[in-house]
Amino acid sequence: MTGFRQAQSPDAKSPEAQSPDAPSPDPEAPAGSHTVTLSMQQALNRALDEVLAENPRAVIFGEDCGRLGGVFRITDGLQAKHGASRVFDTPLAESGILGMSVGLAMAGFHPIPEVQFDGFAYPAINQIVCQMARMNYRSRGALPMPITLRVPSFGGIRAPEHHSESLEALFAHVPGLKVVSPSNPHEAYHLLKYAATRPDPVIFMEPKSRYWQKGDVDLRAADTPDAGPPTGAKVMRHGRHITLVAWGAMVARCLQVADLAAEDGIDVEVLDLRWLKPIDAEALVASVRKTRRAVVVHEAPLTSGLGAEVAQLITQGCFDTLKAPVERVTGFDVPYPSGDLEDEYIPNIDRILFGIQRVLEYRRG
């Protein structure tokens, strides 16, 4: 019972938007266990539910976030449980949603707005870049902006135009913003709970193609029961020969690639970057010092993508031991294509394997 590509929601902006299974109010877990099996949609919903319960200043709003529960149902049931003053619908205007978030933060609230799809963050860019990202600075720290902007992001669901964008490089380039993207339900639960309790603005990029994939979520702590907060990158698979660096939906794809490469005797390490700003340079360097080879994988276009930043950080920290230039396997420098062509655009298993091959076969001189 996965709910993947089930009923269509009647939504003006997204005829492709998918409905989940009805989220279960109780964790699907055996008694006494701290681990539950949840889809990413359920994990995000649970995290928001807990944030609302734990922080009376937290408020959730955006287009269709209230009664409908969002076009992806991430806020499903939250208005009924926490009330219409905590979870509410706004008029359909992204600049208004973000500008309002800035004002609410100035009034001491912790806004958790939603922009319905990545491409609709553009109408809010002035409020995100010129206002939200700078108000703490402009006010010399007197007016912090504890705003967690949730953005269903990236491609892979055959959506209409503007519903499949990867904006991480744009946001990461803006001083005053932090950017994070979860790769699975466990990460989604902990990263959102962490992001939504921070005193700074965080762009929370949800990989919409992974919303309905289920996974184990250890509710106790971020990574392991004794670990600290989920602040840096995370090794999702240990390997000795090459490091694949990815985030969001590309992490699962890289893990698939690692399985296939293992059949050929290639031992691939997969590093989930998680935080796209600040980037965990130490984790990048630690991994590549060991493997001495790296491929960075992202859906966003190649030129000036975050892969360039990752490659530079690796080169800076590992130049003496690198066996080959850092390879990038990414989307192309084209507008995100229609659904029929998106499998040609998003890095697929073959293209990532070719990238690995290029690195492994590289010879100096």
Add this chain to the structure above:
Amino acid sequence: MDTLPLPDDGTAAAPPTPDELRELYSLMAAVRRLDASAVAWQRQGVIPGYAPELGQEAAQVGSGYAVDTSRDFVFPTYREMGVARAMGVDMVEYMSTHKATWHGGLYDPKTSRLAPIQAVVAGSVLHAVGWAHGQTLDGSDAVAMTYLGDGASSQGDVHEAMNFAAVMKAPVVFFVQNNGWAISVPTERQVAGGSVAARGAGYGIPALQVDGNDVLAVLEATRRAFVHCRSGNGPVIIEAMTYRRGPHSTSDDPGRYRSLDEERDGAGEDPLRRFRQQLLSAGLADEAFFARAEASAAAEAEMVREGLEALGPRPGSEMFDLVFQETTPALQSQSASWREESEHV
């Protein structure tokens, strides 16, 4: 134009007392003097730039005077020195933005109840709506007042803000200073229909168009708007019709787009001279009072100049330290490099 209903109990806001009237004049005189001084300071090299508000003293002082700084919050643009002064904001800390000390100014927005100076036209109008909705959520009767001009009224954010505020019944006063000019573009080429207040009808927002050069009309309109907002009736638009007598900024040359004759005809009666005549006619002030007001304004401007000249640059480390509440390794690293390479530490 006035579509703002009287309060439920039928009472209008109380008229200003004689002491309040004299205080209003003193404030306007202080603002006029400081404004003229700031232009001179720019010419003298004390400050690199300034956006004068000459001619808008009545609109700014009259509206700012209505604010209850124990609870309300004001969202200015970059041309609200008169509002800030009427609210009691420290003028050295306010003017520091024009000395290029810190973009938002050095004043504490929380204690002064004035948001940081905003350089994006209409940038803070939505913030007022969010802040005001926060008051609704908190059950507070505090009011947000946001300033904008005829030029800003063309921005989409103003439409979004008015629509959001009306839908949510947010306690916001949209205070429009229609000063006739957006840098070089006159109102008739900026505001379709000729009135920002008239747009209120489309949002179901009560609106007032007032003589922005009449400080008493502005004060009364603003007080009425605050009463309306405090009672949970939602937003109000006030359009104060005034005139930007000076340039857009100390870098602007109005001679390129309007003649002196046009300026004289458009500006109408000087708001200070007009109020002075009113006070004299009513017997509420005499020449000695006006002389004291002028002397006090001159002394204040001199103190502000001394304060600005004494104001050194902020430590460069603040560039890094004030970006986030929780800094990042990259910022720490850049800060350390900067110290090493620029301060030779």
